[in-house]
Structure formats: C-alpha cells, structure tokens
Amino acid sequence: MRRCTRILLSWACLLALTTSLQAQDQKKEKSASEQQKKPAAAKPAEKPAADSKVKTRDLVINLYNPCGVAVQPDTGHVYISGSGYQRILRFTPPKENQMPTIAEVINGFPKDVYGKGPKYEIGPLGLVFVSKNLLAVGGGGNPDGKEVLWFFDVSQIKDQPIDTKAAKHVAGPIPKSEKTNRGEGNFYALAYDGKAIYITTNGDDTKGWIARCPINNGTPGKLELFIATKPQVETTDAPVGITLSPDGKLVVGQAGEINVPEDSLLCFYNIQTGKLELKLETPLYDIVALAYHPKSKTLYALDFAWMAPDKGGLFRLDVTTGQQPSLKVTKVLSLDKPTAMAFAPDGTLYITLIGTAKEGDKYKPGKLIEVTGLE
Amino acid sequence: MRKVWALGMCLVMGMQVGLWADEPYKLQIPPGLPPLKVPQDNPLTAKKVELGRQLYFDPRLSRDNTISCASCHDPTKGWSNGERFATGVRGQVGGRSAPTIINAAYNRFQFWDGRAGSLEEQALGPIQNPIEMDMTLEEVVAKLNKIEGYRRQFREVFGTDVTADGIAKAIAAFERTILSGGAPYDRYKAGDKNALSPAAVRGMKLFFGKANCAACHSGPNFTDNGFHNLGVGWNNKDPDLGRYLVTKQEGDKGAFKTPTLREIARTAPYMHDGSHKTLEDVVRFYNKGGNPNPYLDEEIFPLDLTDQEIQDLVTFLKEGLSSPNYPMVKPPQLPK
Numbered sequence: 001m002r003r004c005t006r007i008l009l010s011w012a013c014l015l016a017l018t019t020s021l022q023a024q025d026q027k028k029e030k031s032a033s034e035q036q037k038k039p040a041a042a043k044p045a046e047k048p049a050a051d052s053k054v055k056t057r058d059l060v061i062n063l064y065n066p067c068g069v070a071v072q073p074d075t076g077h078v079y080i081s082g083s084g085y086q087r088i089l090r091f092t093p094p095k096e097n098q099m100p101t102i103a104e105v106i107n108g109f110p111k112d113v114y115g116k117g118p119k120y121e122i123g124p125l126g127l128v129f130v131s132k133n134l135l136a137v138g139g140g141g142n143p144d145g146k147e148v149l150w151f152f153d154v155s156q157i158k159d160q161p162i163d164t165k166a167a168k169h170v171a172g173p174i175p176k177s178e179k180t181n182r183g184e185g186n187f188y189a190l191a192y193d194g195k196a197i198y199i200t201t202n203g204d205d206t207k208g209w210i211a212r213c214p215i216n217n218g219t220p221g222k223l224e225l226f227i228a229t230k231p232q233v234e235t236t237d238a239p240v241g242i243t244l245s246p247d248g249k250l251v252v253g254q255a256g257e258i259n260v261p262e263d264s265l266l267c268f269y270n271i272q273t274g275k276l277e278l279k280l281e282t283p284l285y286d287i288v289a290l291a292y293h294p295k296s297k298t299l300y301a302l303d304f305a306w307m308a309p310d311k312g313g314l315f316r317l318d319v320t321t322g323q324q325p326s327l328k329v330t331k332v333l334s335l336d337k338p339t340a341m342a343f344a345p346d347g348t349l350y351i352t353l354i355g356t357a358k359e360g361d362k363y364k365p366g367k368l369i370e371v372t373g374l375e
Numbered sequence: 376m377r378k379v380w381a382l383g384m385c386l387v388m389g390m391q392v393g394l395w396a397d398e399p400y401k402l403q404i405p406p407g408l409p410p411l412k413v414p415q416d417n418p419l420t421a422k423k424v425e426l427g428r429q430l431y432f433d434p435r436l437s438r439d440n441t442i443s444c445a446s447c448h449d450p451t452k453g454w455s456n457g458e459r460f461a462t463g464v465r466g467q468v469g470g471r472s473a474p475t476i477i478n479a480a481y482n483r484f485q486f487w488d489g490r491a492g493s494l495e496e497q498a499l500g501p502i503q504n505p506i507e508m509d510m511t512l513e514e515v516v517a518k519l520n521k522i523e524g525y526r527r528q529f530r531e532v533f534g535t536d537v538t539a540d541g542i543a544k545a546i547a548a549f550e551r552t553i554l555s556g557g558a559p560y561d562r563y564k565a566g567d568k569n570a571l572s573p574a575a576v577r578g579m580k581l582f583f584g585k586a587n588c589a590a591c592h593s594g595p596n597f598t599d600n601g602f603h604n605l606g607v608g609w610n611n612k613d614p615d616l617g618r619y620l621v622t623k624q625e626g627d628k629g630a631f632k633t634p635t636l637r638e639i640a641r642t643a644p645y646m647h648d649g650s651h652k653t654l655e656d657v658v659r660f661y662n663k664g665g666n667p668n669p670y671l672d673e674e675i676f677p678l679d680l681t682d683q684e685i686q687d688l689v690t691f692l693k694e695g696l697s698s699p700n701y702p703m704v705k706p707p708q709l710p711k
Contacts, residue, residue: 116626117625205674260602
C-alpha cells in the first residue's frame with residue numbers, strides 16, 4: 001500500500017500537481033486554437049465563450065481507462081474506477097497544509113475487453129455512494145448474465161487495498177431469461193435516489209435495460225430489470241449516462257450505436273412507472289454521463305464520441321419543456337474520451353477521461369480532472 | 376450587413392421562383408412510418424417529383440442508353456434487381472447487390488458502407504460509376520440539355536437549364552415518394568389483432584425477443600441505421616471490408632449497414648453480396664450465429680430456434696412486412 005501510494009503519487013499526483021498548471025495552460029492554448037478551426041456552423045459546438053470562467057486542472061494522471069467517479073459524502077474523497085487495471089482508487093483532494101494523496105483501495109475485479117478496435121480493457125465501471133461509507137460499484141469485467149453490483153464499506157479499508165471478496169454485499173447477476181435474451185452486463189453508470197440504485201446496463205439490445213436495486217436501511221435488495229428503454233424510444237438502445245433530475249425523473253443518455261454520429265438521445269423516465277415521458281434527439285455521439293449542477297441545477301453531459309473523439313467533451317444541456325419541448329446544447333470543454341463525472345456539493349466537477357496514448361508515452365493517458373466555475 | 380441583405384434578396388427571389396413554377400407535392404406518409412425530414416433546399420414539389428421520375432427511368436443517363444436507375448432498382452422487383460450483383464453498362468458486374476430504394480428516404484446513410492449521407496449526395500454516384508452508367512457529369516448535363524422536354528421542365532422547376540445539381544435534387548425528390556408502410560404488422564401494432572396470422576404473430580414475438588432481430592432491425596423502418604459485421608462474405612479471398620473502407624476504424628471491418636426489412640419478400644437474393652437466396656437461408660444463417668470472425672458483432676450468437684420457429688419468423692417477415700399498398704410506379708413517358 002505504502003509503495004503503491006508512492007508510485008502513484010510520484011508518477012501521477014505530484015507530477016500532476018507540479019505540472020498540471022503548465023499542462024493546463026498548454027491545454028488552454030490548444031483548445032482555443034482548436035475552437036477557432038471549428039466551422040461556425042458545427043451543430044453542437046457553439047464554442048465556449050471567450051470569457052468563460054470555467055477552469056480545469058489535472059488532478060491525477062497516468063490512469064488506465066478510468067471509467068467511473070464518485071465523491072464520498074462528508075470527506076469529499078474522490079473514488080475512481082481504474083477500470084483498465086480492474087481496481088478502485090481513492091484521491092484525497094489537497095487541503096490547506098495537506099498534500100493530496102492517491103491510493104489503490106480495492107482490487108481483484110474481473111477483466112473484459114470492450115470493442116473490436118479500438119479495444120479497451122475494462123473492469124469496474126459506475127460508482128455511487130449510497131451512504132457515508134457504502135460505495136456501490138457496477139461491474140464490467142464479467143460476461144453478460146454474470147455481472148454483479150458490488151458494495152464496499154470504505155471505512156474498513158486501512159493500509160492495504162482490499163479484494164472484491166471483502167465486499168459487504170453483492171447484488172445480481174441478472175441471468176438470461178424471457179426478458180433478457182443474454183442476461184445483462186456492463187453496469188456503466190449508477191444513480192441513487194435514497195431508495196434505490198438505477199443502473200444502465202448492456203445485454204439484450206432489443207430491450208436496452210435499466211436495472212434497479214432497492215436499498216433498505218443501507219442494505220441492498222434484489223437487483224432486477226426495471227425499464228426496457230428501447231421498446232419505448234423504438235430506435236436507440238444503449239442507455240449509458242444516468243442521473244436524477246431535481247424533480248425526481250430518471251434522466252438517461254442513450255448512446256445509440258458507437259459507429260453512428262449524432263444519434264444520442266436524452267430521455268426522461270418516470271421513476272415510479274418507468275414510462276418514457278420525454279425524448280429529445282441530440283447532436284451528440286455517445287452520451288456516457290449526465291449530472292445536474294448541485295447549485296444551479298443545470299444539466300451537463302459527457303460525450304465520449306467513440307468514432308470521432310475530437311468531437312467529445314463536456315456539454316451543457318438546456319431543456320425547455322412544455323408544448324414543444326426543445327434542447328439547446330452548448331459545448332463547454334473539449335475532452336479526450338471522457339467517461340464519467342460527479343459533482344462535489346460545492347459545484348466542483350470531477351471528470352474521468354481515457355485519453356489517447358501516443359508513441360513513446362511514459363504514462364497511461366487517462367486522467368482525473370477538476371472543473372470549476374461551471375454555472 | 377450587406378451580405379445579410381443579399382441573402383435576404385436571394386431568399387425572396389427563390390420563393391418567387393418556387394411560387395410561380397410549382398406546387399408542393401402532397402406526400403402521404405403510410406401508417407407506421409414517422410414524419411419524413413426533407414432537406415430545406417430541396418422541398419418536394421409536384422413537378423420536381425415528376426421530373427425525378429422521368430430521370431429515374433431514363434436510360435439516356437447512361438453512356439450507351441441501356442441502363443437507368445430502374446434497371447437496378449426496379450419497381451417490379453422490390454426496387455432492387457432480383458440478381459446477386461448489379462449489372463451496369465456493357466454487361467459489367469459489380470461486387471455488391473443492389474439495395475432496395477424503398478424507404479431510403481429515412482436512411483441516415485446511403486450504400487452498404489454508408490459512404491453517402493443524403494439521397495442528393497447519392498444520386499450522382501451511379502451516373503458517374505464506370506461500371507454502372509459510366510458518364511461524366513458534363514456529358515450527362517450536355518446530353519440532357521439537348522432534350523427539349525428536359526430543358527423546359529428544369530426551367531419550370533429550378534429556373535435553370537439542366538444542371539447536375541438539379542438532376543440530383545429531382546431524383547432524390549422522386550425517391551422520397553417511394554415509401555412502404557401500412558403493412559399487416561403496422562395494423563397489428565395499431566390494435567387490429569386479426570391483421571396477422573397466428574404463425575406471423577409467433578414470428579413477430581421471436582423477432583423482438585428470442586431471435587434478437589430487433590437488436591439491429593429496430594424502429595419503424597426496421598433498421599438502427601448502424602453497421603454490423605455478421606461475417607457475410609468473410610471467407611472470400613479478399614473480403615469486402617465494408618464500413619471500414621470509410622472510417623478506417625479497426626472494429627468496422629466487415630461491417631455493413633443494417634438494411635430495412637420492409638417489403639423484404641420481394642428483394643431476394645439477400646445481403647450485401649446477394650449470397651443468401653431465400654429468407655429461410657437468412658434465418659438459418661442467424662440461427663447458427665452468423666459466420667464467426669474476429670469482428671463479429673456481439674449481437675450475433677446462436678439462437679437455438681426450432682424448425683417451427685424458423686418457419687414462423689420467415690412467415691412474419693413475408694406476411695407482416697409486405698404492404699398491400701406497395702409503392703408501384705409505372706415508367707413514365709420520357710421527354711423528347
């Protein structure tokens with residue numbers, strides 16, 4: 001544990017902190033010129049306002065396919081799915097007189113390979129805290145029909161990382177049945193409303209299931225299929241991004257096909273009945289994460305943009321409901337294969353991104369970044 | 376500022392041309408199909424659709440006056456050609472089968488590999504393809520400008536002589552009227568429980584369930600508009616790499632566009648290389664899990680369908696998706 005901390009700290013965190021300011025400046029210049037090159041008519045990308053107050057900072061670098069992030073209540077510690085190495089990491093943000101740390105805290109998750117080229121090694125995916133110390137982890141390394149949802153009591157983690165065998169509870173799997181012709185897997189993203197966790201899954205593509213796991217007094221119940229999204233939206237499956245709206249709707253980003261551009265849907269489902277209440281077409285490629293700003297209640301989305309990573313990034317989604325619902329999409333940041341995000345209560349946003357490896361790179365290209373100044 | 380003003384003028388003038396020349400085409404969207412998105416710069420008008428119909432059926436668009444669009448996309452053959460591959464001028468044969476153009480108006484991409492987006496973008500391709508119609512755009516424009524009937528109609532519709540842009544727009548407008556919906560499946564879905572035979576109902580349930588077809592053939596046009604590798608033709612010496620040729624993404628090797636299944640009973644043989652003669656062949660191919668290869672789509676796996684289930688699925692495809700209002704169009708009188 002000690003050694004691991006040091007390696008990651010020196011490689012990642014310290015380096016990140018000493019160079020992140022530089023890195024950030026370079027990045028700013030680059031993205032400014034990138035923005036200039038964009039044709040003005042590009043559909044989603046009304047370019048970030050020049051006087052934008054939004055600031056980004058690399059917190060952890062050298063991550064391998066990070067695919068999930070959650071902020072622990074009270075402590076503000078940031079948990080990351082280090083999916084490529086099948087582990088969970090904990091980042092403690094810097095405080096006055098206190099250095100940031102990064103540590104491997106849970107390991108031993110199963111591994112899978114996603115995609116046929118590009119290919120991504122993956123393990124654990126979505127993360128969410130269901131209480132002060134109980135962390136839910138969506139699995140991605142098991143085959144469809146065998147995948148599970150793990151629960152870890154993170155207060156039990158001392159000096160050494162713990163193994164998945166030390167999980168406090170395990171929910172699932174959701175095996176093959178009448179309702180799902182292969183069983184479900186790839187528990188991409190999790191949302192928790194105080195009563196249940198809602199999980200986007202990937203298994204039966206004729207259904208595009210969202211699963212639900214009730215939580216009673218801190219104890220998970222049975223993981224079950226909840227909403228078949230595809231029969232309701234008809235065309236698009238692959239629910240991936242998920243969150244809860246301030247008025248209690250389940251908000252789902254349906255990513256559609258990875259090799260089809262601009263086919264993501266933004267859908268609002270009734271959390272009691274599972275009925276689709278609003279479906280909006282977006283100009284985004286693959287919505288993989290959704291989150292509301294805790295103060296302004298503005299909705300943000302991450303677009304992974306599998307087939308055109310230069311189109312990916314953080315987007316602000318302004319939804320107008322009423323007679324003719326509409327959606328305004330504004331690009332806030334260009335990001336290289338972003339995967340997940342979580343707001344801290346003060347409005348600081350943490351984003352994991354996979355990045356792109358370059359020849360001769362010493363580090364893995366994945367990162368945890370911090371975004372401040374969002375409205 | 377001046378630019379804006381000039382643009383305004385163009386718009387006003389454009390509108391006037393439209394007003395005096397032509398009336399909107401009253402497109403009937405068959406039941407079960409969604410509203411059609413028509414590009415703003417190519418509205419459907421009655422005369423334009425008629426002009427497009429003539430161009431579509433006119434073999435003079437080809438070098439030796441033998442081949443029209445309808446040679447390969449023939450209304451009497453499901454708007455395909457009934458052959459494994461398409462045969463162009465001088466009997467030359469290409470390497471892919473001719474897809475139907477029924478409901479092509481709803482496609483996000485055109486061609487098996489999706490290399491064209493809109494119908495406008497697509498229409499000039501075959502004219503210039505050396506093994507299809509083998510003309511240059513200058514040649515075809517000059518040739519049609521010598522035909523008084525075309526010059527008159529182009530002036531009425533576009534306010535110009537024959538242009539390549541006008542040819543593309545007129546043909547695309549015509550293609551947008553070739554729609555199939557209102558099939559027994561649509562009536563069943565709308566509540567008429569007698570619209571399908573019991574075997575077709577069983578087949579429909581398999582289609583949307585155990586047989587996994589709706590993983591890709593989804594929505595009103597029975598396509599996700601995506602690209603998938605089923606392994607069709609993968610064992611050939613130089614397999615057609617399909618979508619990969621356009622995107623150069625490794626994972627797209629051997630992936631082809633999911634085609635619509637409406638009017639599927641009329642468009643044999645099947646697949647991008649016409650390698651499956653019957654719908655039963657196709658279903659048996661899926662039942663064994665396609666043709667395994669490193670790029671095989673995750674949604675293709677052995678289905679364990681019984682012979683009875685295979686028959687039911689075929690019945691659904693034939694009976695459920697064939698509309699009594701098939702879009703039959705007769706070849707028009709061609710202008711002189």
